[in-house]
Amino acid sequence: MNEPDKIKSEFAIQKSIASSASLLQGDVTVITLLESLAEGVVVINEIGRIVLINTRFSLLTGYEKQEVMGESLNVFLPDGLHQKHKNHISKYFEQPKIRPMGVDMDLIAKRKDNTLFPVEISLSFLNTETGMLGIAFITDISSRKKAEDELKTRNQELDTYARNIAHDLNSPLMGLIGFSELLLDSGEEVSSELQQKYLKIIAESGRNMSNIIKELLVFATMKKKDVPLTRVTMKETLDQVLTRFRFQFESNSAQITITEPMSDCLGYATWIEEIWFNYISNAMKYGGIPPVIEIGSEDQESGFVKYYVKDNGPGIPAGLKAIAFQTNNPAKDKISQGFGLGLSIVKSIVEKLGGDVEVESEEGNGCTFSFYLKKE
CATH class of the missing domain: 3.30.565.10 (Histidine kinase-like ATPase, C-terminal domain)
Known part of the structure; x- marks a missing residue:
């Protein structure tokens, strides 16, 4: 793909993300629910770009909400897991279902300052008029560990x-x-x-x-x-x-x-x-x-x-x-x-x-x- 095509593709992705985010934020019930949860929430599209995070997850990671909107989910992952997690995202959207992530595995997330912390994650999905969205509910289990x-x-x-x-x-x-x-x-x-x-x-x-x-x-x-x-x-x-x-x-x-x-x-x-x-x-x-x-x-x-x-x-x-x-x-x-x-x-x-x-x-x-x- 040449440079002009890459720019057009990225513009289309960002436009889709903005539409999805606007759709979610415009639904008072949905946004109130997400903001009231004790867990951190990350919403992504089918290619692993961040559509929305709630305030709890912003506090857990140190990122502002607008700072990560449209970015790859990799910003929250240790460097060595990027490609592996990309494959997991693709497989999840092929057969989406509500389930825990990484049963019997030690899951780790990364903060803005690059420090790591142990997490527990549950997955869900949502069909919208802008496409399917994946939802991760993330709990910091540092104290428990x-x-x-x-x-x-x-x-x-x-x-x-x-x-x-x-x-x-x-x-x-x-x-x-x-x-x-x-x-x-x-x-x-x-x-x-x-x-x-x-x-x-x-x-x-x-x-x-x-x-x-x-x-x-x-x-x-x-x-x-x-x-x-x-x-x-x-x-x-x-x-x-x-x-x-x-x-x-x-x-x-x-x-x-x-x-x-x-x-x-x-x-x-x-x-x-x-x-x-x-x-x-x-x-x-x-x-x-x-x-x-x-x-x-x-x-x-x-x-x-x-x-x-x-x-x-x-x-x-x-x-x-x-x-x-x-x-x-x-x-x-x-x-x-x-x-x-x-x-x-x-x-x-x-x-x-x-x-x-x-x-x-x-x-x-x-x-x-x-x-x-x-x-x-």
Whole structure:
């Protein structure tokens, strides 16, 4: 088609679009209905040119109504979908019917500023004296998708945590049962010294189970409520945690160094206690033999306090540090088979308290796990 013919063709298309738009806008009932809908509405002709959009869709996309009239529907689509969608339009007008679009597909629309957002679309059609028109009813489902993604993440965390809890509870429970039965079966044959040893193991097993149940309670409540940030005396909170490790420190000959003074912060002591517990558990589990652990705090110029636990273990390869706090990443198995409460959940707790987490490590030189909370 030569240039003059192209101009004539485009003029005819625009004239037809103007006639269709005028016809719709002249019908008070139709235009009132379209403007009253909570969904965005786009009306197109058979070649995919925009005849009309309602105010709701104008607000969703950032385009003025007159700005897109006569333009291709492609202005609302990601670049890679233009040709594919053109074919869908042709097929729809061959056999028009009322139906949802893209069942079981993730549909995306594009705003004027080129940002994308997820949508749900239903299709309809209208026969007019100027020709058949296609009508799309478009709903922005960004909030729903966000909620679905959060639920998916939550379920992944729950699945991972349930497996870890079952494993972590089983070990101390079997120790408690085994040594209790050993004492019962042996009776007076067991020396006083051996009885003390067995009772100590039983007490340690019970404490370990109590620690796990505390973690479970934190996990169960942290997503359900927001907590007021109050002044936390960190030395007292840390002392509570260290008491829970008394038997483990002794039995593993752990060397614990606390760098004083320990800075205070804003937070929620119950949750912070479990952050410390998780970090120290990892240092005990994956540190050297015997474990050498350094605990301390550093005030930051940003107004935050950095709290850290440094161990003498083998460290984490550089390529795995970035995924240490992720949820359900198979590559985390290269680091360990579980992190107690779970570093991904620790990350969630710290972020809910307005802070951040970090891991520093050189392979062969241990790890330093840190969390940052506001000082004031």
